[in-house]
Amino acid sequence: MKKVTILWLMLTSITFPILVQAAEEPASLISVANPRISTGIHIGDVLQREIQLEAKAPYQLSMTALPKKGERNQGVELVDIGVHTEKTGDGNRYSVSLSYQIFSTGQLPKVLRLPETALALTGGQEAAAINVPAWQFWFSPLVTGSIHTARDNIQPQIKPSLVDSDAHRLRFVLALVALMTGLAGLVYVNADKRWLPFMGGEFSQAYRKLRKLPKKAGQEQQALQYVHQAFNQVYGRSLFRKNLGQFFAAYPEYSPMRNEIDAFFVRSETLLFTTQPVDAAQFIQDAQHFCRSLRDCERRVA
Amino acid sequence: MASAAIDTQLADWRTRALKLENEVQGVIVGQDAAIRLINIAIFARGHVMLEGGVGVGKTTLLQSVARGIGGAYERIEGTVDLMPNDLVYHTFLGPEGRPQIDEGPLLRAGEKLSVFFFNEINRARPQVHALMLRVMAERHLHAFKKEYRLPHMVVFADRNQVEKNETFEIPSAARDRFMMEIAIDIPDDRELRKSLVFDTKFQHAEKLTQKVESGLLAFDQLNDFSDVVQNHVQSSPALEEYVMDLWSATQKPESFGIALDGVDMHRLIQAGASPRGMGMLLKAARVHAWLMNRDYLYPEDIHAVFHEVIAHRMVFNSMYESRRTLLSRQLTAKILETVAVPAKS
Structure with a gap:
């Protein structure tokens, strides 16, 4: 009995202060999530730590005492920090996200660490803090040795398998050919310049001049002159209505x-050799359409 | 005269003119173009030179036309010993055995003379040409102490181009008095040729001409009606410019880019068409427009008579004169092919 009592006293003397202390802690560290991989870390890699802690009222996480963005320790720089607060029964739960980027250099692998961090708590009678332990990882240089040996260290990459593009390429080429043919056709039919057979012929030139002719009285004879001149050039001599049969044969x-x-020649004779009035604007417009049609004949696209 | 009355008069005369053409075409086959041209000359009051071989129907054609015109018809043969007085008078012994003087073929019919046919004019001497020149231009003659007026006379002359012996070249001034020089060629059509040879009706030229209705045209009204036609048919500025270009081309064809094979164009023309010639061209063209039932001149009216009115008026350099017939035909054709209307600006 005496032994049992002594043992009970010993256990009580050991655990009581712990229980009292635990009951009195203002905050507790719930979890720390470090990066999943701790090896093969290269310069430029970003590592994240997720820390969760709980603070009992009246304590709360001091936002002003959080680690400062830009702090660098052995080539490991804090590049971002985020805090998420969630209300719990008698206090707050905090999720602190710390992002570190590696700027360390070196030619050999070495051990680096995400630094130990103290998260301060305020609001209570006494100062309190949660210490997050450091986390070590292996830093791997991009190349081993000096730059002169980099070439020796190059390892061939596995060539990715290519998607079979033959069918697509064929369709693309056919579409391209169709497009170019269509464009060439449009140009052939509509363009005024001479860079294909039958382009820039007499009626093409006449049409170009007619388009520039103002549609007003006094210009109708000029319009006639353009069209007749084109006929004469094609025929090789002056073309009159009585010679139209020979013209069509040739x-x-x-x-x-x-x-x-034939109707044009009749109208032309009326306009040139009689005094019948004519609507000049309408006549010039008709002459333009007529000449354009003749241009199509000239290009064999009528 | 009111417009409606003029229109009626024009239509009436056109009907008669076309009827004359049809009648003569019924007698003379294969010469439709020449008949149309003679018809034009009649209404333009111009003298006509016919040119062609022997026995192609020139005389029959003229006799038929003369019958249709009405009035008196006189004819004389050109010979090397023909003198001007042979046209004006002739002497003979009368019934009493005394010499008498009578009027010659030119004066015999007086004002009723409508057609004077001078056959083979190039056989006559230049003195005769000179007389004809004056009569053709002035249409009157002083003889027997009085003035003979020949107001309705048109001269149809014939020139045989085949024979050159004992002929006298007609001077350019005399040629210029003729409104037209019309070629009478043997028809190309084989069926027509066969008809001319085998159809017996062509053996009797006099009977043939009798088939033409006599006096279809009132010969003594032709002068007045010709003025009506000339005043009625109008020409536009574009056509006038075209005629001016044609005239220039007869004078300087090389400036229009006209070239003939084997001909130095700078040396070909000694004289182009004369103002009188161009005036006759327009006169004839207006008649053609009227026959085509138009009030305005068209280029085709000019074309229809251009060669016949202009070709014989052009004077070639002597080195080309021997090829006149061929070159003049080529040149007038080239001029019509080259000169454009409306002209290039």
């Missing part, structure tokens, strides 16, 4: 416009 590409051409 230049069958204009035959689809036989009626329009």
